[in-house]
Amino acid sequence: MARVTDALPDRRLLLVHAHPDDEVTGTGAAMAHYAAAGAHVTLVTCTLGEEGEIHVPDLAQLEAAQADQLGGYRVVELERACAALGVTDHRFLGGAGRYRDSGMMGLATNNHPRCFWQADLDEAASHLVKIISEVRPQVMITYDPNGFYGHPDHIQAHRVAMRAAELAGDQGPEKIYWTAMPRRVLAEGMAAFRELDDNPFAGVEDVADLPFGSTDEEIAARIDGTDHYDKKTAAMRAHATQIPDNSWLYGIAGGFGAEFMGVEYFRLAKGERGPASGPHGWESDLFAGLSAARTDPAGP
Numbered sequence: 072m073a074r075v076t077d078a079l080p081d082r083r084l085l086l087v088h089a090h091p092d093d094e095v096t097g098t099g100a101a102m103a104h105y106a107a108a109g110a111h112v113t114l115v116t117c118t119l120g121e122e123g124e125i126h127v128p129d130l131a132q133l134e135a136a137q138a139d140q141l142g143g144y145r146v147v148e149l150e151r152a153c154a155a156l157g158v159t160d161h162r163f164l165g166g167a168g169r170y171r172d173s174g175m176m177g178l179a180t181n182n183h184p185r186c187f188w189q190a191d192l193d194e195a196a197s198h199l200v201k202i203i204s205e206v207r208p209q210v211m212i213t214y215d216p217n218g219f220y221g222h223p224d225h226i227q228a229h230r231v232a233m234r235a236a237e238l239a240g241d242q243g244p245e246k247i248y249w250t251a252m253p254r255r256v257l258a259e260g261m262a263a264f265r266e267l268d269d270n271p272f273a274g275v276e277d278v279a280d281l282p283f284g285s286t287d288e289e290i291a292a293r294i295d296g297t298d299h300y301d302k303k304t305a306a307m308r309a310h311a312t313q314i315p316d317n318s319w320l321y322g323i324a325g326g327f328g329a330e331f332m333g334v335e336y337f338r339l340a341k342g343e344r345g346p347a348s349g350p351h352g353w354e355s356d357l358f359a360g361l362s363a364a365r366t367d368p369a370g371p
């Protein structure tokens with residue numbers, strides 16, 4: 072009997088993100104890099120992002136407090152973003168609309184009965200286990216236990232992804248990475264952006280005051296997607312309701328901008344670190360150390 076993955080490429084990468092647009096800002100360059108390299112890239116988004124702010128004035132009435140139609144609109148933005156990144160396999164956890172955006176930590180929206188923060192962990196994980204069993208990714212990317220910066224849906228995405236990997240057993244990914252940003256790179260960014268009108272680090276005195284940031288030793292992989300900087304930018308443009316036209320993300324100039332947006336960093340949460348290079352001993356490939364084609368323990 073043919074295995075379900077026979078029709079898929081040898082290298083398969085699964086990403087678990089909280090809202091539409093998270094895939095681009097944190098992992099868009101890596102997604103474009105692996106899609107272009109012929110790997111199968113599967114994106115799972117856990118909510119529709121209904122509680123987001125809207126930066127397009129003509130669409131302002133779609134917001135949760137008015138028409139509450141932002142989620143449906145963001146389905147389309149996400150499709151366009153995936154197309155820009157060259158990613159064809161995209162799913163919503165449990166189907167589009169199963170889990171609602173919980174909003175920022177501490178808001179009343181955290182108590183909505185359908186919100187992701189209120190989801191039953193094993194039920195939510197079971198939706199992901201189905202996808203894992205189908206795609207059999209060797210590598211999975213999600214957030215660290217703090218959801219990178221503390222948003223409840225990001226924390227929940229971490230919990231669901233880690234639980235699903237556990238429940239999938241032998242079918243689960245061999246390597247799990249968490250998105251990360253080296254403090255050293257953040258410090259360089261803070262210095263470079265200090266003069267900007269819309270400095271994203273305005274009001275932050277010290278890199279240690281940011282809710283994220285890893286030491287060089289905590290980082291395991293550095294993925295250079297600067298060749299795909301244009302795709303990442305196009306994917307950001309696809310999320311127009313979330314990323315305003317005049318965002319600093321588009322305003323950063325020169326080589327530092329391409330480096331800041333095109334290079335993405337990861338911590339290794341499960342699996343063995345593969346062959347590495349450079350002064351920090353970081354991997355330059357998330358599949359490093361894995362055999363190209365994974366053998367199915369159940370046999371052909």
Ligand SMILES: [Zn+2]
Nearest residue numbers: 089090093222
């Ligand atoms: Zn998010």
